[in-house]
Amino acid sequence: MDSNTVVIFGAGATKACGGPLTNEILTRAFNTAYEIDREQFLPTLEEFLSDNFYAAQSGELPPLPLLISFLDTAIDRGHALGPKWDQGRLIDARRALDYVIFAVLEHDLKKLQKNYYHTLYDKLKKKAGTLPVTISLNYDIIADNALTRINEASGNDEGIFPDYLCDVASDLYRKKMGDSKLLKLHGSLNWLYCPSCNRLDVGISNSGVGFTKVLEQLYSEEKAKHETLEQRLTCQGRKCISCHSEVKPVMISPTYFKDYRNPHISRIWYEADQVLRKAKRVIIIGYSLPDDDLDVLYLLKRGLSHLGDNSIDIVEFDSDHRLAEKHPVGRRYVTLFGKRINWHTDGFEGFLDRFPIS
Numbered sequence: 142m143d144s145n146t147v148v149i150f151g152a153g154a155t156k157a158c159g160g161p162l163t164n165e166i167l168t169r170a171f172n173t174a175y176e177i178d179r180e181q182f183l184p185t186l187e188e189f190l191s192d193n194f195y196a197a198q199s200g201e202l203p204p205l206p207l208l209i210s211f212l213d214t215a216i217d218r219g220h221a222l223g224p225k226w227d228q229g230r231l232i233d234a235r236r237a238l239d240y241v242i243f244a245v246l247e248h249d250l251k252k253l254q255k256n257y258y259h260t261l262y263d264k265l266k267k268k269a270g271t272l273p274v275t276i277s278l279n280y281d282i283i284a285d286n287a288l289t290r291i292n293e294a295s296g297n298d299e300g301i302f303p304d305y306l307c308d309v310a311s312d313l314y315r316k317k318m319g320d321s322k323l324l325k326l327h328g329s330l331n332w333l334y335c336p337s338c339n340r341l342d343v344g345i346s347n348s349g350v351g352f353t354k355v356l357e358q359l360y361s362e363e364k365a366k367h368e369t370l371e372q373r374l375t376c377q378g379r380k381c382i383s384c385h386s387e388v389k390p391v392m393i394s395p396t397y398f399k400d401y402r403n404p405h406i407s408r409i410w411y412e413a414d415q416v417l418r419k420a421k422r423v424i425i426i427g428y429s430l431p432d433d434d435l436d437v438l439y440l441l442k443r444g445l446s447h448l449g450d451n452s453i454d455i456v457e458f459d460s461d462h463r464l465a466e467k468h469p470v471g472r473r474y475v476t477l478f479g480k481r482i483n484w485h486t487d488g489f490e491g492f493l494d495r496f497p498i499s
């Protein structure tokens with residue numbers, strides 16, 4: 142494991158591969174013929190949006206992070222939102238939202254045309270002999286699947302899954318976990334968490350089928366036991382294996398509300414801090430460093446203060462190829478890291494074409 146190089150993926154990295162940006166997920170769910178269980182989930186979400194976000198009645202949807210935070214805050218504080226939305230129905234709306242996010246990301250994942258994540262890992266492995274440590278700000282599992290595929294291709298039958306650096310209890314994951322570290326700061330659509338006993342499982346979803354042999358094999362095994370992600374998220378599969386409570390995916394809003402009480406997420410943030418402090422080179426792809434993303438900003442600022450000049454590569458796409466100081470995202474990085482950054486404006490694909498960079 143090359144712990145000297147850390148790769149950080151933001152939403153722009155997924156977008157470059159053809160996946161949705163976070164704020165496109167809701168619109169896509171309502172406007173496109175996704176394989177969403179329309180009977181069970183969309184009507185609840187539609188009703189919640191129309192009752193609580195007035196612009197939604199005319200088709201203008203709220204930003205996804207705001208919606209997640211709004212629901213989580215109401216549930217967390219034990220509030221009701223008017224006579225129609227008591228705690229039970231708010232929990233139903235949150236579950237519907239979780240499923241809709243999952244369905245859209247799954248749908249797009251199966252149709253990805255370009256997997257730049259995989260190409261980057263391949264190139265980094267050829268250059269350094271080992272894989273880098275990854276920090277992902279995305280819920281999707283493009284990085285997860287790319288690492289799984291590379292590990293499988295190396296002929297290693299055991300160390301296949303990435304090491305999420307948190308306490309995953311699933312037997313199949315533990316049996317086949319490798320040493321490629323993947324820290325998902327906002328959770329992951331393939332994680333199922335039991336809020337009652339804190340058990341965290343990794344589920345296998347349909348998007349892995351055809352991707353790698355091991356995922357395909359595991360998916361059919363899970364399907365036979367009614368334990369695939371799809372089955373468990375639609376409540377047709379098993380509940381928590383330890384305590385039989387209902388499980389939920391771990392997808393935390395990037396801006397407004399951080400569920401640090403989830404012990405797995407706390408551990409991941411701690412590990413990310415440790416990993417960054419040891420890094421010698423950092424590649425940040427498709428993360429716009431928004432001002433209100435204070436927790437990530439703080440983590441990066443603290444964790445990367447030891448680095449010297451030109452040790453942080455920032456990969457953005459700008460057709461005008463503006464200098465960092467002239468670009469809104471570049472300016473934010475310059476403010477935080479000064480001469481430590483190398484500013485690349487040719488996007489994920491262009492960056493890979495020029496790789497290895499000096």
Ligand SMILES: [Zn+2]
Nearest residue numbers: 335338381384
């Ligand atoms: Zn449990």
